[in-house]
Amino acid sequence: MADEVGFDKVTVAALARHFGVKDASLYSHLKNSQDLKTRIALLALSELADRVAAALAGRAGKDALEAFANAYRDYAREHPGRYAAAQLRLDPEAAAASAGARHAGMTRAILRGYDLTEPDQTHAVRLLGSVFHGYISLESGGSFSHSAPGTEETWARVLDALDALLRNWPAP
Amino acid sequence: MADEVGFDKVTVAALARHFGVKDASLYSHLKNSQDLKTRIALLALSELADRVAAALAGRAGKDALEAFANAYRDYAREHPGRYAAAQLRLDPEAAAASAGARHAGMTRAILRGYDLTEPDQTHAVRLLGSVFHGYISLESGGSFSHSAPGTEETWARVLDALDALLRNWPAP
């Protein structure tokens, strides 16, 4: 439903309509409407982690970087509603139960192909997360669609640039 | 109100309570609730552009890069509700009337201090936008707060890294 009608349109009432039951009936399954949203977010985070893990298997260096980045971007394009859910700010309890740690771990795994030590590794993990999250968010919001060149080309060149940066990370 | 109670809590009803008038009265001033949200977004985008313009004046190179990035980040911290509003997906009409073009122009202005020509300039503009948007979004969502080192240090090193990257942008 999230992918079809948009994550923000997934309400308890809409879900009840979808299943042909009464709104109130769903409260045996859900704590409240926030709970519904959180569950979608956790599902998306978990699916996304699975995809990334599969994409990353057997790859290293720039190959891994591209596979990782494309796994995120492809998931966002194929499942826009679920990806939007994955951006939801989770409360600490939900965050702890989420696949967040897997994501962080896999981002760090990319860096094994590059010559970075702590704390630069953490800085780089955060930079990569920022770029991917930011790029996909801006692209899906249409920010890049009103000017040449195409976003496909930019995406490739951004990955080139990140690869170059990781291979040549500046000293403090 | 957005900064105090959160952008998503700024409803027509809440605004009416705030002013001590009836909900319906506000519909003389607003088209609908989406219009209210759009107006907040346009305000935020415009204020942010003013700040960035002021921060950028008389600076070039890494100095400009840092001023630009900090203007965004500081605004997001000082006015979280307004910054959230600025992320709203605007319909084409509102987008055209927004300060979006000023933002794009100023991002491009940063690159004057670096040796980039089209189409790399556009790629770099998009990368910078992605990093800043992504970083601020993740940081404000608490994604960086559960591990060392501190986000202040990462922010400084990310700006170092972007500066290095722009000075040494890889050929296709």
Add this chain to the structure above:
DNA sequence: GCATTTACCTAAAAGCATTAGGCAAATCAC
């Protein structure tokens, strides 16, 4: 075969969005 759990239901309250129609004060035009 009885007790419990599951998966629904009805009823009802409360909040938000929105439209229609109306009134009084402020402002404008001549």
Add this chain to the structure above:
DNA sequence: GTGATTTGCCTAATGCTTTTAGGTAAATGC
């Protein structure tokens, strides 16, 4: 200045979404 218009607000009403409380019938567990 006075009549016309605009402005800013109101009441009333509708329809949606969320959520709680209390109840029933079928499925499941021991």
